[in-house]
Amino acid sequence: MTFESTDSLLPPETEAPRVRLGTLVNLRWLAILGQSVTVLFASLFLDLRFELGLCALVIGTGAVANLTIEAFRPGNARLSERSAIAFLLFDLVQLTAMLFLTGGLNNPFALLFMAPVTISATALSLRATMTLGAIGIALITMLAGYHLPLRLSDGQILALPQLQLVGFWLAIVIGMVFLAGFAFRLTLETERMSNALLATQTVLAREQKLHDLGGVVAAAAHELGTPLATIKLVSAELVDELSDNAELRADAELIRSQADRCRDILRSMGRAGKSDRQMRAVPLEELIREAADPHADRGIVIHSSWSGLDGSADRMPTLNRMPEVIHGLRNLIQNAVDFAHSEIWIDGRWSDDTIILRIIDDGPGYPPEVLNRLGDPFLRSRRRKGYVGMGLGLFIAKTLLERTGATLSFANGSTVGRARPPSRGGAIAEAVWARAALEESDRAILGENVPITG
Incomplete structure (x- = not known):
């Protein structure tokens, strides 16, 4: 008897697209809504001074990009890894532009840099996540030194002390690395467990089919045992009675030998000794x-x-x-x-x-x-x-x-x-x-x- 290694039951690793376009588009709409509400609230109620027109232009660019994607590609489309990287990289650049116009790293919303990298960790490869993470760290480092100031209505610039600025940068970088690593590891283990459980269900279904097939064969052997014994008995009597007719005697012996063959085949298929309900x-x-x-x-x-x-x-x-x-x-x-x-x-x-x-x-x-x-x-x-x-x-x-x-x-x-x-x-x-x-x-x-x- 041959047997199959359980490792061969694993689904093959492929480069098939795993990221659903509609999911990323909806997340971008959520980000655009959050940016719009935050900018309006800061301008109208917190009396902060920044380039409101340019901020609206950056937010509008994200909205136009989303509308264009929705017009030309269905939401249930799956993105290749390269396309998904480009999508998330656009979000990083758009967020960088917004923070550049609103105080850079002095803006507490710089924490949002962790979002695209974490999304990448849950859906893309380790290499893609590391690439986006490196780009994100480079962009946030640039914002620490290059940005338009965020001012109060009296012209006072809102800026963190140097030590707090360094600490905030370090916190964002560590948070980005930690969340991305955790999300990637959790997703990987979940996928592995899912594949392993699928393999478990496969082997269990196969074992159940073999079990059921054994029952069918054993039931057949049990049911056919009596008629085969009768055929053998009758054919043996015919052999004795046809001793003076060689041709008919040979036919009777053939019937008896074929009955024995049927019995042996059923016994071997039914794993001799088992019988239907007794199985x-x-x-x-x-x-x-x-x-x-x-x-x-x-x-x-x-x-x-x-x-x-x-x-x-x-x-x-x-x-x-x-x-x-x-x-x-x-x-x-x-x-x-x-x-x-x-x-x-x-x-x-x-x-x-x-x-x-x-x-x-x-x-x-x-x-x-x-x-x-x-x-x-x-x-x-x-x-x-x-x-x-x-x-x-x-x-x-x-x-x-x-x-x-x-x-x-x-x-x-x-x-x-x-x-x-x-x-x-x-x-x-x-x-x-x-x-x-x-x-x-x-x-x-x-x-x-x-x-x-x-």
Whole structure:
């Protein structure tokens, strides 16, 4: 059986446009409205003196630019990164012109320089954000020394003391860097988590389809078992009765051999031993065997052991066959097989209240510096030559198993750091469930198969 790495389920990284034009246009309209109200309020009620006509011209330039864009491009259009940079750069220049006319860095609205850079951090690449940030810092530095003064009605110039001016400049620069870095990191982690959850849903849907297909095949094998046995019995009787007719005898033997072939095909497709309704519940050992089966022929010996934790829990639990459990455990086993030298161990323990599964390999173990981050998507710190670690696989395993009520923990054996630890000295992954969350409770007598609809 072949298996597919979970990393291949990631959506490809593309340069597709991600910025919606309508969003940027609406933000610019909001900025134009704010600038207009502020300029009018400062002129009429605060009695400040500045170049009102030139300010109106700068605000009008932004409005004309917006109207032109809306006339020639639909609001639902997506901008390329270069176009988005040009859009935000225009806003930076327009804001610089407004501040140049109204006191430069002495104007408290210089804080708005952080807005275009933060917007870039949420929607554009790191390079684009750094470019806009550098331009913004250069422009605000220029405004500290070159601007038209902001005056009161009596002609007095409003200007900050030199020390406060430097402090204000430094605060804006630090705020710009901090907010842009935070927004970029948060957006990146959100996007990664979204992609990882999409991959999780994909593998769960695939596992569910395989589970349903197995049920169909097992039901077919169960339903066809009796008619195939009848065909075989009748054909065997015909072979005996047609001993004096070689041609008809050969036909009867062919019928019997084809009935045997049908039985073998259905048995192999149905994973012999499973049957329709019985597929819904399996012993713990069978569930683990099914999860480990794709990795059984990869050159790593898989050991397993099963035991109760107390004398009152001798019977192995019978569990619901849930796709989340099977695929989650399969990813943990794959991770162990990928990094094991020669052996892995799967230990199953249970009590009246708890089920514990522990997967151990004899590989180098998890790097200690990433133990607390295991289960995050796209963690690729666990490497070996020619192989990239199972960061996404561990995330999918953790997500799926926690959905079934499991608590996952990761640890190392006692010999971490050696080139080759001895037996059971490598990585350890442990999943713990409340027994009631997994155990099959429907013990109704099996009846006639129900037709599959939908």
